[in-house]
Amino acid sequence: MVRVPVSPRFLGTALAWLVRLWHLTLRVERINTAVFTDPQLRARRPVIMLWHDEIFPLIPAHAGERMACVVSQSKDGEILAAALKSFGFMSVRGSSSRGGMRALIAAKRVMDEQGVGVIFTVDGPRGPRHKVKPGALFLARLAGSPIVPVRAVMSRAKVFHRAWDKFQLPWPFSRCTIIYGDPIVLPDPGDDPAEMQRQCEYLEQIMNSLGKNA
Structure with missing residues (x-):
């Protein structure tokens, strides 16, 4: 039997259409939207921080809003980048484990050139799941941008317990509440790893508190 290779671009486009159709069944509610849509905030090119397991409802909810996404350099990342392009997002390839610093520099360039x-x-x-890594803090400091925490809380979802992030797929016709936190500007931690860790833990606390507001 001959196997025909399927390109990541094709898979990503197909995935995007599936997500669109799925999203049409969801009842999406937004909390504190005015902060996120504030033109003054957008002009400051914010760094939007999410949990990995909550991205499914967030991608179609923000389609066409001209933002860039940091996407891993894995094969799955290729498919995700193609899907994101279908929703109007730009992609910056890299992660904390592969090409991390290059990704941050590339993200800063996109922020400057595209605004x-x-x-x-x-x-x-x-x-680890729901543990903030320093990448977003480095980028916010590099770009002089505020950090905006965002959560997506799903009333009913299929949880993939074997995945490291326990990825959540909301059931059709379930309710998804998107909560936007206020912009955060943190002091420069310098070369103090203990201060950087404190800032990461502070952001984790904020993300956890947002989830309780759904």
Whole structure:
């Protein structure tokens, strides 16, 4: 039997259409949207931080809003980048484990040239789950941008427990609440790893508190 190779671009486009159709069945509610849509905030090119397991409803909910996403250099990342392009997002390839610094520099360049904010799954690409890594903080400091925490809380979802992030797929016709936190500007931690760790833990606390507001 001859196997016909399927390109990541084709898979990503197909995935995007599936996500669109799925999203049409969801009841999406947004909390504190005014902060996220504020033109003054957009002009400051914010770094949007998400949890990796909550991205499914967030991608179609923000289609066409001219933002860039940091996507891993894995094969799965190729498919995700193609899907994101279908929704109007730009992609910056790299992660904390592969090409991390190159990705941050590339993201800063896109922010400067396109005048856009960047979306960052702060616990990706391999976890630990719901633990903030320093990448988003480095980028925010590099670009002089505020950090905006965003959560997606699903009323009913299929949880993939074997995945490192326990990825959540909302059931059709379920409710998804998207909560936007206020912009955060943190002091420069310098070369102090303890201060950087404190800032990461502070952001984790904010993300956890947002989830309780759904």
